[in-house]
Amino acid sequence: DVKVxxxxxxxxxxxxxxxxxxxxxxxDHENMFWYRQDPGLGLRLIYFSYDVKMKEKxxxxxxxxxxxxxxxxxxxxxESASTNQTSMYLCASSPLGTSGRAGGNTGELFFGExxxxxxx
Amino acid sequence: LAKTTQPISMDSYEGQEVNITCSHNNIATNDYxxxxxxxxxxxxRFIIQGYKTKVTNEVASLFIPADxxxxxxxxxxVSLSDTAVYYCLVGLTGGGNKLTFGTGTxxxxxx
Numbered sequence: 001d002v003k004v005x006x007x008x009x010x011x012x013x014x015x016x017x018x019x020x021x022x023x024x025x026x027x028d029h030e031n032m033f034w035y036r037q038d039p040g041l042g043l044r045l046i047y048f049s050y051d052v053k054m055k056e057k058x059x060x061x062x063x064x065x066x067x068x069x070x071x072x073x074x075x076x077x078x079e080s081a082s083t084n085q086t087s088m089y090l091c092a093s094s095p096l097g098t099s100g101r102a103g104g105n106t107g108e109l110f111f112g113e114x115x116x117x118x119x120x
Numbered sequence: 121l122a123k124t125t126q127p128i129s130m131d132s133y134e135g136q137e138v139n140i141t142c143s144h145n146n147i148a149t150n151d152y153x154x155x156x157x158x159x160x161x162x163x164x165r166f167i168i169q170g171y172k173t174k175v176t177n178e179v180a181s182l183f184i185p186a187d188x189x190x191x192x193x194x195x196x197x198v199s200l201s202d203t204a205v206y207y208c209l210v211g212l213t214g215g216g217n218k219l220t221f222g223t224g225t226x227x228x229x230x231x
Contacts, residue, residue, distance in 0.1 A: 004163070033219065042207065042223035043164070059220060090163050094219075108154070109219065111163025 003027070004112040006091050012118045019078040021115050023091030032074035033092040033109065034058075034066060043090065049074055081119045089115045124208045124222035131228050138195045140225050142208030145189050153184060153191045154209040158224070164207060168193070195227075203229045 007022035025032065033048040035058075045058030047066040055066050063085060067075045074093075078085055092109040125143040132138045144153070152171050156164035168175055170182040170191070181194040195202055205226050211219040 035221070040223065043221040045220055048219075092163070108166045108169065109156075109164070111165070114161070114163055 004091055004093055004110050006089075006112040006115045008115050009113060010116050010118075012120065013081050014120050015082060017081050017119075019081050019117065019119075021076040021078075021089055021091075021117070023074045023076070023112055024072055025074075025091075025093040025110070026072065027093060027095070027110065028071065029093035029110070030071075030096040031094045032068065033094075034064075034074065034076045035090045035092065036060070037088040037090055037114070046076065046089075081117075083119050085117065086119045087117060089117060091115075123220075124210055126206075126208055126222050126225045128223070129226040129228070131230065132198055133230055134199050135197050138198050138202070138227060138229075140193045140195075140206050140208075140227070141190055142193070142210075142222070143190045144208070144210045147188050147210055151188075151210050153182065153188075154211070155180070155182065155191075155193045156207040156209060156221075158205045158207065164221075167206075198227075198229045200229050200231070203227060 004025045013019050031050050034046045035043040036046055037043050044060050046060055046064050047055055047058050049055045049068040052068055052071050065077045091112045094109045152169055154169040155167045157167050158164040168177055168180050168182045170184050172184050172188060175182045183192040205224040207221050207224045209219055209221050
C-alpha cells in the first residue's frame with residue numbers, strides 16, 4: 001500500500017528556532033512536494049522536487065528551504081521559525097508522468113497525514 | 121498557471137446527488153483536471169482525474185465541457201461520510217509543473 005510518512009504529527013517550537021520537517025515515501029516516486037494549509041487559504045505549494053538534489057520553488061517559498069539527498073526523503077526546513085509559519089504542513093509524492101520528462105507527473109498526489117506546527 | 125475557483129461551501133442531504141463546479145478559465149492545452157477529497161486531520165486523497173468529456177469511477181463522475189474552462193465533480197447519492205473538503209486541481213502532467221490547489225469546497229451532508 002502507498003505510504004507517505006511525516007515524522008511528526010504535532011510540533012511546538014519557539015520563534016527563531018530551526019525546524020526540520022521530514023517526509024519519507026516508500027513508492028519510489030520521482031516527485032515530492034511540500035504544502036502548507038491554512039483556514040480559508042486552501043493548500044499552498046512551498047517547494048517541490050522532481051529528482052534527488054533538485055528543487056523548485058512553489059508559490060510561497062519565502063522563509064523555507066528544502067533538502068532532497070535521497071529519492072525517498074524530502075525535508076522542509078524553517079531556518080528561523082516565526083509565528084506566521086504556524087500551520088499544517090503536508091508532504092506529498094507522485095510518480096513520473098507518462099511523458100517521462102523530469103518534473104512530469106500523473107497528477108495523482110499521495111499525501112502524508114500532515115504535521116501541525118505551532119510557533120510561539 | 122491555471123487558477124481555480126470553487127464555491128466555498130455546499131450543503132446536502134443523504135441520498136442526494138451533489139455537483140461541485142470548478143472554474144479554470146485559463147487552463148492550458150496540456151493541463152489535466154484532478155479532484156481530491158480531504159477529511160479533517162488527514163491529507164487530501166485522489167478521487168478522479170480527466171482531460172475532457174466525462175470520466176466515471178466507482179466513487180464519482182467528472183464532467184468537462186468542450187471548452188474545458190470548468191469542470192463538475194458529481195457525487196451520486198451522498199452519505200454522511202462524504203462530508204469533507206473537495207479540491208479541484210489543474211496542472212500540467214506532462215512535465216515541469218507546480219501543482220496548485222484552490223481553496224476547496226466544504227461539503228456538509230446531513231440526515
